[in-house]
Every structure is written in C-alpha cells, then in structure tokens.
Amino acid sequence: MEADAIKFLGAGLAAIGAGLAALGVGNVFAAFLQGALRNPSAAAGQQGNMFIGFAAAELLGLLAFVVAVLLIFVA
Amino acid sequence: MAQAGKIDPMHQFEVQTIFNIPLGDHVLPFTNSALWMIVAAVALFVFMIGGMKQQVVPGRWQMAVEGFTGFIDKLLAANIGHEGRKYLPYVFSLFMFILFANVVGLLPFGLVGLHPFTVTSHFTVTGVLAIASFSIVLVVGLFKHGLRFFSLFAPKGTPIPVLLLVAPIEFVSFMVRPFSLALRLFVAMTAGHILLKVLAGFIINSTATGAGIGVLVSVPSFALMVGVSALEMLVAGVQAYVFALLTSLYINDAVHLHDHH
16 A cells, blocks of 8 residues: 555544544533533533633644654654 | 645635734734734633622622633642632633634634634643743742752652653653643644645635535535544634643742652
C-alpha cells in the first residue's frame, strides 16, 4: 500500500476515537441527569463537577481529532 | 495535503499580514490574528464600560454585565472558597476574552466581505493563555506554601510503596495541565470551524455540478449548517466556561493543596 493511503486509513481510524468520546460525553450528561432527577435540590451544586467530567471526556475525543489532522496535514 | 477541490477548509486559519509596522531594523507584521484580538478586546471593553455605571436600579445592560461578574464570582466561591475573590479579576478577564474571541469568530461578517478570524483556533494564542494560568498556579502555590507546595504530588495518608507509583503520575498530570487546557480550546474551535466550512463547500461544489444534485445536496447540508452553527455558539460558551472552571480548580490546588474540597 502507498504511504498516503495508510495515512488516510489512520486518520479514518482516529474517527473511532471521536465516536467513543461521544459515548463518554453522553454518559457524563446522562449520569448527571439521572442523579439530578433523583435529588433535584443537590443538582445545582454538582454542575461544576459535571463540567469537569465533560471536559475530561471531551479532551480525549479532541485528541483523536488532532491525531487525524496531524496524519492528513503534517505527517 | 488532502485534495479538497477548490475550497480549502483550512484557509480560514491562515495568519495573513495586513500591514507592517517598521521598528528600527525590523518590521513588526500586523496580522489578521492581531486585528481580531483587538476587535474582541475592544468589544469587551465597550461591553464592560456600558454596564459599569453602578446605578442603584440597574438597567438591562448593567444586569447583563453583573450577570457575568456574578457568574464568575459564584464559580470561584464554589471552587476556591472565600479566598477566591482575589482571583476574580484574572479569571473574569480570561473567561470574557475567550468568550468574546470565540463569538466574534463566529459572527457572519463574511456577508459584508470582512472575514472573521477565530483567534482561539490557534495553539499559540490558547497556549499563552494556558501558560498564564499555569504560572499563576505556580507563583501562588510557591509563595503561599513554599516547598510544601510539592506535597501536591503526594496525597496525604498514601503508603510509601503506593507513593512511588502515585507521585510520578501526579507530577505528570500536573505538568500536562497547560497543554490539555490549551489543546482543548484550540481543537474545539478548529474542529467546529472546519466542519462549518466543509458543509459550506458541499453546497458550492454540488451547485456547480447541476441544479438537481445541487438541491439534493445543499438543502440537507444547509439545514445541518444551521444546526451546527447553533451548536458552535454553545461550544463557544462552554469552552470559555471550561477554561475558567479548570483554571479555578488549579488555583484551588495551589491555594489549599490537598487540604479540603
């Protein structure tokens, strides 16, 4: 296989990481809503913690995107 | 370089020189990046001046400004405690500048031929902001606690054998903070803008091939673009909030070490 083809394959595979991060981010919000609906009075105080979880999960998806961009434009 | 037809979605991120400022033997290029940073700063300045009249009965504008200051004040109070007030000016400026730079980059100035440049889609800009946050954490931590600051890497009550494993991990996670902070903002903005331009490219390329395919492709693409634009407005706010939130958490680490929270 040509080197270029392998690069594009790698970039495509990196998209799996973005999809998995989507699962993670969805999980964060789902768990927050589950907890918030059970105890609405405690929900407001935990919003910051939810966003920390969101930021951590999202970062890994963004890293997958960086890998894809590096493969296409830099490598 | 990927073959992307005539429309290159990466073109929007090119830093172009608008004019050169002569500076002795050198020239200082004034770029579109600098221009849009100034636009964001001036817009922020005007926004703040308009709402800082301190009327007893606040008008709409003052309510908007006080909403933002109160929001960041509450964020700091929740994450740092009563000592958080000291860091309000920094975290507030950081949050508002990132928010304005993000939003200004999304505004449809292109309709009048003025192409907005998203300052925060560049690692150099977000990197400097992250280094500023990280330096404040280091300076505050070292001044407040001296060498005890390094106990940050050794959580209290950890057995020695576990500590050998935990301390390097804590150290790496501490050193990686400015990178993750800068990378998150820069990639989130870049990814959204590329997506918008790729969708816009679909519309132009499909209309060029004929009316039938043009309508078939451009109507769903345009609908998706409207949705993604709305999502990007959300992302612009959320990313500014996350940057401020993580900065306040890191400052909390420096102020309190592992003592509480």
